[in-house]
Amino acid sequence: MDLLTSFGQGLSVATQWQNLFICFVGVLAGTLVGVLPGIGPLGAIAILLPSTFYMSPVGALIMLAGIYYGAMYGGSTTSILVNIPGEAASVITCIDGHQMALNGRAGAALGISAFGSFIAGTIGVFLLLLIAPPLARFALSFGPPEYFALMLLGLTILVYLANGPIIKALMMAALGLFLGVIGTDLISGRPRFTFGIIEFNDGIGIVPVVMGLFGISEVLLNVEKTLTQRLLVKTEFKGLLPNKEEWKLSIMPILRGSFLGFFLGNLPGGGALLSSFASYAVEKKISRHPERFGHGAIEGVAGPESANNAAAQGAFIPLMTLGVPNNGVMALMLGAMMIHGIQPGPLLMKEHPDMFWGLIASMYIGNGMLLVLNLPLIGLWVQVLKIRYEVLFPLILLFCLIGVFGVNNSIVEMWLMIGFGVFGYLMKKYDYEMAPLVLALILGPMFENALRQSLILFDGNFLNFFGRPISAGLIATAFLILMTTAIPSIKKKKHLLAAED
């Protein structure tokens, strides 16, 4: 009953007219971002983050969350119609979704994708309701050593899942931790690496860094090549509702994908991409006709699309209950919460129940909005897909410039964004991943505080971390994960998993 009361409280927050409007704007922006190749949910959240500063903290979170799961919806549209994933997690939908479109069933593919995502989102919210409160209660027993160990595990998993050599991801993580040091030391009050720049006294802003690394650098990478026009599938959408037979084939993949996606989304380092791949693999494995996969099997759309949306809901669990983000998008959400003066973690439910439950309730409402939005607006998204990148990228750049200036009215941060844009461009050329750097930058100050407090507590003796069961278990897990990189068979499969972008 407590759960229902709390959810009811959340509904009362989420259904306030301003929060409903913000939710609508967020899911619309997210869908648009998902439809447009070249900018993923991470870039979109980075670019739209400054626009949330004029909202309440609850409103800001509702909008950013809406962008995230909205992007999952939107990504399927380009996958199905153009065979280009709108964002990373929709890669797998290209396989059977586009084939369905070529077979004249684009409408059914788009429809089952939308319905599957709605059902998965509903299941995801329900599971969130069940799991979040007990996990938050458990996390109340965490002290600085446990938080240090948990953040170390989170960083380790993100490093492990990065494409390419682990050493390069470790370098980025170390660099991110150092960038997190810049600013005034909280304990001694001493400035560190500020070079006399006032804007650096409070540390390097997360917004200019992520907008540079994910927004500007992506534009630079796209414009240096000759841009080819996308070929849209020329098909009439003969009804967006799947027929009875298609529903019969899809319902179990949707349910399986929802549960699988939610639990994989929970895992540190897990996310929508991993979930959609796993769901496709499962459906193909258990299908009585696996030869249909790759030729327009609706199960190959229904399962992965449900999984990626459920993963988007599940990814909020570690952030909201433990205060530790489990992928790049959640790291940015953490940054957004901190900017609004909110500390996520086990005390969030206790100290800001309106925010916690309001966000969960808004996810349910947002999923409903997406179902209503996406089906009638397919025609609009098709028109959006026709916008040439030569027109789009100046607008993206302008949005980045305005967004970063809007944070602190600072030209220095604008230069910082441009600098990180060039840095991000070069690092992508040199094959370095940015997600470990961003996560380390965001976690850095908390990581440092937890480590310093722990060392004071332990009188400088690192071995005492292993005297506490939770921190010992988490550190041992981090160590084991890094050791598995030495195993060749696991090394080969690692490329299938990737940090969320």
Add this chain to the structure above:
Amino acid sequence: MLSYDIVSTLFFLAIGVITTISSWTIGFGKWEDPGPGFMGALSGAALSLFSLIWLVDSWAKRHAGGSSSIKFFPEAQSPARIIKVLVPLCGFALLLEPLGFLICTFLFLAFLLKDDSKSWSRTLLFSLVVSVATYLVFEVWLQVQFPEGLLPIYRIKKWIF
């Protein structure tokens, strides 16, 4: 890619060494009472160590496998295209305060769109419309305080609103 690895790891090794030494001078403290330079020194040392490991690995592979043939720029026009984006970006940051938001945005968009559009008038019109629209959304609605620059925007705003 191998030569790129060597170049990049040398860069990060240098960063790592500099940050480690600088953090040490800020004050490493003691293990039982870490100072303000503690985390900087640790992260700098970690960066140096990882860079060194990768440098040794890259150097060993370079001698074994020969130099990489992957081009840094995919096409001959790539450097020009990159510069064509960076120049207006830097120009926007430099000129935002002296010229103001509206003029800067207009010039920024016109510069970036001019090659794409066959018609100058369409480019200028589109740039003007977007500049005014973004001004209305961000300055008027969202209350972002952009620099006025050369245009007496606040007097116009006061007159309109």
